[in-house]
Structure formats: C-alpha cells, structure tokens
Amino acid sequence: MSKHLLILALCAPVFLTACSHVQPWEKATLAKSTMKPGGPVPELGVFDQHVYYSKEAIQGGTGVGGGGCGCN
Amino acid sequence: MKVHLKRATQGVFLACVLTSPISFALEVGDAIDTKTAAALNLPTDKVAVVDFFAEWCESCRKELPLISKLNTRLGGDEVEFIGVDTDDSEAVAIAFQQELTSQGNLNFNVINDTDQSIVSTFQPLGFPALYIIKNNKIVGAHIGAVDGIDLAIENDLKRLMETQP
Numbered sequence: 151m152s153k154h155l156l157i158l159a160l161c162a163p164v165f166l167t168a169c170s171h172v173q174p175w176e177k178a179t180l181a182k183s184t185m186k187p188g189g190p191v192p193e194l195g196v197f198d199q200h201v202y203y204s205k206e207a208i209q210g211g212t213g214v215g216g217g218g219c220g221c222n
Numbered sequence: 223m224k225v226h227l228k229r230a231t232q233g234v235f236l237a238c239v240l241t242s243p244i245s246f247a248l249e250v251g252d253a254i255d256t257k258t259a260a261a262l263n264l265p266t267d268k269v270a271v272v273d274f275f276a277e278w279c280e281s282c283r284k285e286l287p288l289i290s291k292l293n294t295r296l297g298g299d300e301v302e303f304i305g306v307d308t309d310d311s312e313a314v315a316i317a318f319q320q321e322l323t324s325q326g327n328l329n330f331n332v333i334n335d336t337d338q339s340i341v342s343t344f345q346p347l348g349f350p351a352l353y354i355i356k357n358n359k360i361v362g363a364h365i366g367a368v369d370g371i372d373l374a375i376e377n378d379l380k381r382l383m384e385t386q387p
Binding site: 154173174175176177178181182 | 228274276277278279280308309310338341342345346347348349351
C-alpha cells in the first residue's frame with residue numbers, strides 16, 4: 151500500500167506541473183507591453199525593476215525571451 | 223482493499239499521463255501527415271521551406287526580410303517558401319502581412335493559421351519556427367530566433383542537394 155502511494159506521490163509532480171501550458175505560438179498576449187512590469191510606460195518598469203533588484207539582489211526573468219517569442 | 227488501491231493508483235497515474243502538458247513536437251526525420259501537407263499545400267516535386275511566424279513576434283519581424291531575400295534568390299523550380307501566420311485574428315494577420323509586403327519584406331505565399339491547427343501539429347518548442355520539408359518529411363529545422371537565418375537555410379539546402387540530389 152505504502153509502495154503504491156510512494157510511486158504516485160513521486161510521479162504526480164512530474165505530470166501535474168501546471169494547470170495550463172502556454173505554447174510558444176500562444177504568447178501573443180504575454181508579448182504585449184501591458185504585460186511587462188511597467189505596463190505601457192517603460193519608465194515605470196525600469197523603476198519597478200530597480201526596487202525589485204534592490205530588495206531581492208537579483209534581476210531578470212520578468213520578460214519573455216526573444217522579444218516575446220519564448221524562443222531563447 | 224490493497225487491490226482497489228493498486229487499481230486507483232494505476233488509474234490516477236494513467237490520467238496524469240494523458241492530461242500532462244508533455245508536447246510531441248515534430249522533429250527532423252518525422253513525416254508530415256496528409257491532412258497537414260494538404261493544408262500547407264506542400265509541393266511534391268521540390269523542397270519546401272515552411273516558416274511559422276506571428277505579428278507579435280519581434281524575431282519574426284527580423285527574420286522575414288532575410289527569408290524573403292532568400293526567396294528572391296533561390297525560390298523557384300527547386301525550392302518553395304511557404305509562410306504560416308499563426309495569429310488568431312485574421313484581421314491582425316492580414317494587416318501585418320500587408321505591412322511587410324508594402325515594405326518589400328514578404329514575397330512568398332502565406333497561409334493564415336487562425337485556428338492554430340497547423341502549428342499545433344508541429345508543436346515547435348520556440349518561435350519563430352522554420353522547417354525544411356522534402357517528400358512530406360522534415361529534413362531540417364530552425365527553432366527560435368537565429369542570427370543570419372538566410373545563411374542557415376541556404377547551407378541546409380546546399381547540404382540537402384548534395385546528399386539527396
């Protein structure tokens with residue numbers, strides 16, 4: 151019994167990684183400027199990134215690689 | 223009780239596998255099914271270069287002029303260039319294509335894949351996605367943004383002509 155539960159518990163995270171998987175060709179909405187931290191105003195995004203960098207000591211990872219394509 | 227739990231585990235495992243987001247991307251060496259080949263209008267007597275692009279994809283905007291120039295040089299009896307616009311809005315797709323055409327950056331036939339059925343068959347792992355197809359079989363692919371995509375395609379075509387004349 152515990153063996154089966156263990157197998158199930160180990161395998162479940164592999165397959166249940168997300169509720170929905172956005173494919174590379176479905177990133178039109180994600181590529182919009184309004185989806186970026188500053189929205190349509192890039193200056194606000196820079197300011198927001200500066201605050202984030204100062205607080206977390208990390209940067210990047212807020213955009214979609216390759217200009218929204220998810221290609222790189 | 224033990225048997226029921228075993229069966230339940232197997233059932234849940236199977237359900238997880240069937241509903242998992244694992245993709246089955248077409249790769250080099252894979253064949254194109256007849257339905258997709260018909261949708262793409264793939265030529266049977268020459269090599270097809272199929273480029274998937276979209277209006278929102280910045281890398282596509284950089285690559286399309288290079289591919290169009292290559293089409294001017296190589297497109298014809300041996301090679302056919304086919305574009306697939308994956309925008310889900312036909313109006314956006316047509317406006318984008320008209321913009322590119324007016325700038326001289328798009329000079330090959332484009333199929334509007336508004337229901338994204340063709341691109342869903344290929345399931346590229348990145349965008350833009352470009353496939354070289356011969357006899358309904360993928361013989362080359364460039365997934366994601368590629369610097370100098372025109373040179374990369376030309377090299378692929380040269381190699382293809384040498385190995386499979």
